[in-house]
Amino acid sequence: MSLSEFDLIRACFTDVGPCRSDVGLGVGDDCALLEVPAGQSLAVSMDTLVAGTHFFSDCDPSAVGYKSLAVGLSDLAAMGADPAWSTLALTLPRVDSDWVREFATGYSRLSKPYGMRLVGGDTTCGPLSVTVQVHGFVPPSAAxxxxxxxxxxxxxxxxxxxxxxxxxxxxxxxxxxxxxxxxxxxxxxxxxxxxxxxxxxxxxxxxxxxxxxxxxxxxxxxxxxxxxxxxxxxxxxxxxxxxxxxxxxxxxxxxxxxxxxxxxxxxxxxxxxxxxxxxxxxxxxxxxxxxxxxxxxxxxxxxxxxxxxxxxxxxxxxx
Amino acid sequence: MSLSEFDLIRACFTDVGPCRSDVGLGVGDDCALLEVPAGQSLAVSMDTLVAGTHFFSDCDPSAVGYKSLAVGLSDLAAMGADPAWSTLALTLPRVDSDWVREFATGYSRLSKPYGMRLVGGDTTCGPLSVTVQVHGFVPPSAAxxxxxxxxxxxxxxxxxxxxxxxxxxxxxxxxxxxxxxxxxxxxxxxxxxxxxxxxxxxxxxxxxxxxxxxxxxxxxxxxxxxxxxxxxxxxxxxxxxxxxxxxxxxxxxxxxxxxxxxxxxxxxxxxxxxxxxxxxxxxxxxxxxxxxxxxxxxxxxxxxxxxxxxxxxxxxxxx
Incomplete structure (x- = not known):
């Protein structure tokens, strides 16, 4: 198995969602650097989906990717916030580039229409689970x-x-x-x-x-x-x-x-x-x-x- | 086992780290609402620690809590950013209030000196793992x-x-x-x-x-x-x-x-x-x-x- 963790991340997650001018630095450094517009609060929500608890281990990876972002978007919706960025922590039992590609396809399918850019995250080895944090904007008094x-x-x-x-x-x-x-x-x-x-x-x-x-x-x-x-x-x-x-x-x-x-x-x-x-x-x-x-x-x-x-x-x- | 997911979260994670005036809304709603100071970029980094990969399953929970925040703080350090907030996704095989309390103690031990407030997250059932996102501030040109x-x-x-x-x-x-x-x-x-x-x-x-x-x-x-x-x-x-x-x-x-x-x-x-x-x-x-x-x-x-x-x-x- 020659694909390293870093190759895996680079290959599938460096260009998910549309480019945004408020992303100073996205995937690939110690931190992402992001600009929140003046007059807006940053709304954030984090959710974890665990195989066997929230989805079946043999579930279509595209659906897992889609849903892991959908639950966060739903939280933004419930505050009345505009979606902006996401971060993704993906834990996989093994490197499976087909699985990751399909996951990324499902994730992108929802990132694109909402204009959400994937700006960072982590990929680790362990029992299958996904944690996503979504970030959006809302005027403080309008939340x-x-x-x-x-x-x-x-x-x-x-x-x-x-x-x-x-x-x-x-x-x-x-x-x-x-x-x-x-x-x-x-x-x-x-x-x-x-x-x-x-x-x-x-x-x-x-x-x-x-x-x-x-x-x-x-x-x-x-x-x-x-x-x-x-x-x-x-x-x-x-x-x-x-x-x-x-x-x-x-x-x-x-x-x-x-x-x-x-x-x-x-x-x-x-x-x-x-x-x-x-x-x-x-x-x-x-x-x-x-x-x-x-x-x-x-x-x-x-x-x-x-x-x-x-x-x-x-x-x-x-x- | 009478302690529900929500009780567990409320009991241990509603007041971790010092209060900050830039937290409009912390733990307990669909999203946290946060204010990034004018002239500052938001620096974010997300890391996952998985039992068996990054720490031993029988590791002192206080050390797991401490380290899960330390790795993120180290990323903020590497950008030259000031720490501000954290979010925490904790996946546990079962409700174990002693474990969670000790974990929260270790997490707090590092939150306090760096003035970091825990503003949100998720608690789920599954194989033990921790995902933390840290958020900090840095002037865009100084990162x-x-x-x-x-x-x-x-x-x-x-x-x-x-x-x-x-x-x-x-x-x-x-x-x-x-x-x-x-x-x-x-x-x-x-x-x-x-x-x-x-x-x-x-x-x-x-x-x-x-x-x-x-x-x-x-x-x-x-x-x-x-x-x-x-x-x-x-x-x-x-x-x-x-x-x-x-x-x-x-x-x-x-x-x-x-x-x-x-x-x-x-x-x-x-x-x-x-x-x-x-x-x-x-x-x-x-x-x-x-x-x-x-x-x-x-x-x-x-x-x-x-x-x-x-x-x-x-x-x-x-x-």
Whole structure:
């Protein structure tokens, strides 16, 4: 095996994403040197995907590359930030240039449309895992945090919930997986432009990575409020609606992870404006509930009963 | 096991390092929000340490925490940057609050003196590994890159070489390890202040993480020059000098990793000034060679012969 660590890095990761004038120095020195525009805060988020925990070891490397950046882009979206740069730490059991090339292809597929340049990172030998840090810009006063939800605000979500969870359920059971669901699991669409347009409109926002109940729960905790959501208003794709209808198990849209949709709170009078521009972005927005005084999350069941829901979500350590 | 991922993160990592006014939002939202001072570039570097590759799985967790930040600080030092913030991705086989607390203690031990605030990260379940990104500031024109070495410059290194390599050799052989060597392996001192003071003086700089030959080789490649170093001038601690003398194997100071000293190039007339302020920082600086026209690294042996040296170094994939 003649390919050294440095050759591997140079070959695949020196030119990922478009060139940017705010990158003084990219891959290849002790540090990258970067310029944050005046008047902008730097927004950063770091996520790790581990083989066997977050993806199957034999998963298409292109999907791993794509998704490792998508989860970070989704965090930027949830702050209303503009994507700028990424750094990548890739740990591989062995040098496998085909695997790395495909990984880089998936990573590039998402870097390009969002104008993100890969500016640095590390490549090491060990059990397969990927850590990505994303960096974006947002004017300090425009960042949408978790703690701003107010009593009376509407609770909204983008897209549909539970698709990735249903795909994963089928995969774990060794069953055939609907290709559209599988795409939602492996190639989720970070709602970057929607998040950006929600600056100044949403009072609180989070991306749904651990399941709606857990992630909305973070908004409620940070904002010190309660919420009541109406299960009949949860936006479900036909396969998820069928699965919920068959099993009466709401865990799929409420507590399965990897949706990477946005959950946000809005004063009621802004809903139509938000639905309009979301539609222009090709993304649906559903109002699913309302913020109340108090604490915790309650759910209105199809029959009209109100059901309290502990924040269960998807916890990597509890699986 | 009742401690959830979120509890674990909150308990140990919400208050690591001193508060800083440039942190608008730290741990606990989708992104951290950070302010880079006007006129400064952001310098970032990301490194991964994997159990079994970079440290022993039963290594003192405090040492793992310390070192995972030290390697990044050493990269900031090598650019002449001021440390500011860190992010941490910690992958653990299981929730082990004692381990995490000790890890955080080691991480804090280095965060505090350098004024670094931990501003975000991720905690996941999987084979033990740590990825840290460090963030620092440097005026764009003052950053010391690898590519500025000029023919006639002196080649210098800080501290002593090969101590960590000798400690590792003893550990791997199951032999007793000199405590001072072990400290150099597990608790290396990043040369942050020295690096900062070398702004405007050093023409090129790198930190020695993969061994002098490999890392000086990166300077030579980036600067398109050659170097001749004098093995008799390599700064060696007594145990390393003894080991080299016994075995006539120069691999220890030339090609063993984890030194985290600085290797830099200087016009000759600046050497005394640099030695003076290095001494005031409690750090020795040795002139070990000179930059020549051409390419590659040659070594003057004790007998006076000149020996060409391929860039071998420590390559994680080739071990």
């Amino acid at each position: 949408v945090r978790r703690g701003g939800a107010r009593v009376g605000d509407l609770v909204c979500v983008s897209g549909t919930l539970g698709d990735a969870g249903l795909a994963l359920r089928h995969l774990l059971a060794g069953e055939a997986v609907d290709p559209s669901l599988r795409r939602r699991l492996e190639y989720p669409t970070p709602r970057v432009e929607l998040g950006r347009r929600l600056r100044g409109l949403a009072t609180a926002m989070i991306d749904i990575s651990d399941g709606l109940a857990a992630d909305l729960g973070h908004i409620l905790d940070a904002s010190r409020v309660a919420a009541e959501i109406d299960l009949m208003k949860l936006p479900l794709s036909p396969p998820v609606a069928d699965a919920v209808s068959e099993s009466s198990d709401w865990g799929l849209p409420l507590a399965s992870g990897d949706d990477y949709e946005l959950c946000f709170c809005l004063p009621a009078e802004r809903l139509m404006q938000v639905k309009d521009f979301a539609a222009s972005l090709g993304c649906s927005v559903a109002q699913i509930g309302v913020i109340r005084a108090g604490s915790g999350l309650t759910c209105r069941l199809p029959g009209g009963d109100i059901w309290p829901l502990a924040q269960v979500g998807y916890d990597h350590f509890l699986q | 010391v890159r690898r590519g500025g070495a000029r023919v006639g410059d002196l080649v210098c290194v800080s501290g002593t070489l090969g101590d960590a390599g000798l400690a590792l050799r003893h550990l791997l052989a199951g032999e007793a390890v000199d405590p001072s060597l072990r400290r150099r392996l597990e608790y290396p001192t990043p040369r942050v202040e020295l690096g900062r003071r070398l702004r405007g003086l050093a023409t090129a700089m790198i930190d020695i993480s993969d061994g002098l030959a490999a890392d000086l080789g990166h300077i030579l490649d980036a600067s398109r020059v050659a170097a001749e170093i004098d093995l008799m001038k390599l700064p060696l601690s007594p145990p390393v000098a003894d080991a080299v003398s016994e075995s006539s194997d120069w691999g220890l100071p030339l090609a063993s990793g984890d030194d985290y000293e600085l290797c830099f190039c200087l016009p000759a007339e600046r050497l005394m000034q640099v030695k003076d302020f290095a001494a005031s920082l409690g750090c020795s600086v040795a002139q070990i060679g000179v930059i020549r026209a051409g390419s590659g690294l040659t070594c003057r042996l004790p007998g006076g012969d000149i020996w060409p040296l391929a860039q071998v170094g420590y390559d994680h994939f080739l071990q």
